[in-house]
Amino acid sequence: MSPTYPSGRDVLRESVREQRRDVGLGALLASGHQVGEALVPVLIGVVIDRAVTGSDTGALLLWLGVLAVVYVGLALSFRFGAWAGDRSAVRAEHSLRISLVRRVLHPGGGAEDGRLPGALANIATEDAKRVGGVNTAVMYGIASLAGILTCAFVLLRTSVLLGLVVLLGTPVLLWLGHLLSKPLETRSEAEQERAAHASAVAADLVAGLRVLKGIGGESAAIDRYRTTSRDSLAATLKAARAQAFQSGMVLALTGCLIALVALVGGRLAAEGSISLGQLVSAVGLALFLVGPLETLAWVNAELAQGRASAGRVGEVLATPHGVTAGELSLPSEVRGALRLTGVSHGGLREVDLDVAPGELLGVVATDPAHATDLLRCLARRSDPDSGTxxxxxxxxxxxxxxxxxxxxxxxxxxxDLFEGTVRDNVTASAPASGDSEPAMTAAGVAQVAQTLPDGEDTAVSERGRSLSGGQRQRVALARALAADRAVLVVHDPTTAVDAVTEAGIAAGLREVRKGRTTVLVTTSPALLAVTDRVVLLDGGRVTDTAPHADLIARHETYRAAVLA
Known part of the structure; x- marks a missing residue:
């Protein structure tokens, strides 16, 4: 999408603009179909006046041939017009989904703040689909107007009064349909919000199913989802009622307009102002109007829902980035010197820390939230409130x-892990020329592979759910080590493995990261024992720094954090 900070209207406008060729082609062909449909009752009237009334067999065959050609033309126009319209909708939906994914994955972040993953997935699927569908609605709307204008032109040629009834009645009908679509737009927006929330809650429950079973929280989780689902159902029913009311009212108003055309045409025929064939044509055109007018009612509903979805899409695309790109570049060769000066963020208070190139540093935070704040600053998912x-x-x-x-x-x-094999997950971010075997050995993935049916080529399901917690952690750690970054920060990589395996991983990690800067944010004694030194974060401040053994001997707070 080209707008940097789009509104809902920008999203809709850009969606149609990007697919203007297919929308234009579809509208042209669909208009040909509608014009052909409008000409059918006209040709039937001509057959009656020129062939049936005068018993002219030649004229009858001629006009029946013309009618057949019109039918073939309108059938082909509909087929290829619908194809072009559907293609424009699918392509617009795909383009919008790509834009949303690109925004969510942008290095600057921010789009995921305050939104659950399930809600973002719903916006990228259901809302994107509704916005893409606006292209089809625009195409059919143009075609319906073409049919109505053709009908009005023919009726004007037959009788000015009949033509004026259609020309004046149609705009009034469209205006009333637009007014009736306003409640639908509001309720459709609420429906999508509740549906996205329900989807997000369901995704969270599935992701945490094992934990819920472990703590016996299934009933509370079910109650939570039931409440959310009922709210979503109530919003959906309100939107459905609004759509049914809008469709019913527009259909009733359409019936009134058609009845008025038939009434005026009947009176003109009775007065002799129009012929029998023209009366048949007028009645046929009145019945034809049902189609395009119903289509316009559907278009109004689609546009109302599309505007609501476009607003939600626009909110994600317009979310400011969590961090912005600077203008400097890294040195050609990164040594890996890391320095925090007066960093305050969240629970962190004036943190000063120097990590020498090639150092293996441990960080112990007495409050897990402070560890998370430190990681956010180091990953630059957030910039510090103060300090550098x-x-x-x-x-x-x-x-x-x-x-x-x-x-x-x-x-x-x-x-998280991704669908693929164990080896694919490990090498996902590894350099093309890199060797992932040392990383896999250091993280203990070789032991994992021995227990799997196809070893390192064993398929991994979504988010690694086919593996145990300890297996997932070892594969994730191997992936981080295989990336071979100049500076690696690892957070609690061994909480789900046994003590013997953890000791082996600690030794392997030190070996594979020799000469490169590594920060271990953990309270694991086995990991901290292989570090060069450990920094203690207590109350959000650096209160001590020394080798692990020295801190164990002299610091009660450190002993409580590490050995408890």
Whole structure:
């Protein structure tokens, strides 16, 4: 999407503009279909006046042939017009979905703040589909207007009064239909909001199913989802009632207009102002009007729902980035010197920390929230409220987040795996010329592979649910090690493995990261024992720093955090 900060109207306008060729082609062909449909009753009237009334067999055959040609033309126009319209809708939906995914995955972040993953997925699927469908609605709307104008032109040629009834009645009908679509737009927006929330809650429950079973929280989770689902159902029913009311009222108004055309045409025929064939044509055109007028009512409903969905899409696309790109670049060779100066963010208070190039540093936070705040600053998912974080003397604020992450990787505790094989997950971010075997050995993935049916080529299901918690952690750690970044920050990578395996991973991690900067944010004694030194974060401040053994011996708070 071209607008940098789009509104809902921008989203709709851009969606149609990008597919203007298909929309134009579809509208042209669909208009040909509607014009052909309008000509059918006209040709029937001509057959009656010129062939049936005068018993002219030649004229009858001639006009029946013309009628057959018109039928073939309108059938082909409908077929290829519908194809072009559907293609425009699908392409617009795809383009919009790509834009949403690109925004969510943007290095600057921000789109996911305050939105559950399920809600974002709903916007990228259902809302994108509704916005894409506006292209089809525009196409059919243009075609319906073409049919109505053709009908009005023919009726004007037959009788000015009949033509004026259609020309004046149609705009009034369209205006009333637009007014009736307003409640539908509001309720459709509420419907999509509730549906997205229900989808998000369901996704969270599925993701945390094992934990819920472990703590016996299934009933509370079910109650929560039931409440959310009922809210979504209530919103859907309100939207359905609004749509039914709008469709019913427009259909009733359409019937009134058609009845008026038939009444005026009947009176003109009775007065002798028009012929029998013209009366048949007028009545046929009145019946034909049902189609395009019903289509316009449907178009109004589609536009109302499309505007509501476009507003939700626009909100995601317009979300400001969490961090902005700076103008500086990293040195050609990153040494890996990391420095925090006076960093305050969340629970962190004036944190000063220097990590030398090649150092293996442990960080113990007495409050897990403070560890999370530190990771957000190091990953540059948020900039500190005050203070600076520097890599090789360059402030992270002055770097492009994407470029920064080519040198500094933060591997968080809850990292997900992806569908594919075990090896595919490990090598997902590894350099093309890199060797992933040392990383897999260090993280203990070789042991995992021995227990799997196809070893490293065993398929992994979505989010790694086919693996145990310890297996997932080892594969995720191997992936982080295989990325071979100059600076690696790892958060609690071994909480789900046994003590013997953890000790092996600690030794392997030190070996594979030798000479490169590594920060272990953890309270694991096995991991902290292989670090060069450990920093203690207590109350959001750096209160002590020393080798692990020294802190164990002299610091009660450290002992409580690490050995409890």
């Amino acid at each position: 974080v520097e890599l090789d003397g360059v402030s992270l604020r002055d770097l492009d987040p994407a470029e920064m992450r080519t040198a500094l990787l933060v591997a968080e505790h809850d990292a």
